[in-house]
Amino acid sequence: MESNVTTVNGIRRRWEEQGQGQPVVFLHGIPTDPSLWRHVMPRVHGARTLAWEMVGYGESIPEGQGRDISVARQAEYLASWMRELGLGRAVVVGHDLGGGVAQILAVRHPDLVAGLVLMNAISYDSWPIPMVKAMRAASGVVERLPDAVFKLxxxxxLMMGHDQGSKAREAFKHHWPHYQRHGGAAAFIRQVRSLNVRDTLEISDQIPRLGVPxxxxxxxxxxxxxxxxxxRLAYELRAPLDRIEGGKHxxxxxxxxxxxDAVQGLLGDLNWAG
Structure with a gap:
């Protein structure tokens, strides 16, 4: 994958890209970055795949200082970046917080969304999760944790969210260095403080009316x-759900x-697969 950077409205935007064809935009969550999609994007064919980095996450952690990095605001950052690149209507693929960003984008900027693929996504009142709420409640203490402790x-x-220890260890090697370079626990707490369930609740009544594949x-x-x-999302979107037995977050x-396979299937439904 090729790393790219551009500036939109004075904010540095970063993404990973590969392939050619119709655009497919991948959205990560917390505590990850575009490398979340490192094994997915090479498996998607006949499309221009772009893994966008949320403002205030990954290598863009410094861009989040002093800015609104809520999920709702991320959807606006995403929309302005997509328009800057001239992507037109894209298939938007979202995991975790990125799934919430995808839903908000589809509701507020329907001209940018040709289809949705969601996995283990925040929605409705499903978040923030208890662990994150506890960290936010103790944020004054957590943000001062030394890197050695926050690393643990x-x-x-990550171990709680992966099927196998080996997968969790691989993920850690990709996602931890960004925190290590850009503020450690303080950067994570800045992300946590931005999370507000209001962002998905405000658009939840629009989900059944989206009408996108x-x-x-x-x-x-x-x-x-x-x-x-x-x-619930599958019912309201009138979409199939691939249930992975034993699969975690x-x-x-x-x-x-x-x-x-889900992305490729949707591309086929749209007659986009090349």
């Missing part, structure tokens, strides 16, 4: 985003083939 917290968080993939054993919310890293 991050490792534990969609597919869902969900780890049935996810402790962070329970599959019941996935079924980080399905793009643990089950990239299932995610890529």
């Amino acid at each position: 917290v991050m490792q534990s968080f 969609a597919r869902l993939v969900w780890g049935a054993a996810d402790q962070f985003q329970e599959i019941g919310y996935g079924y 980080f399905v793009p890293e643990d089950h990239p083939d299932r995610v890529a």
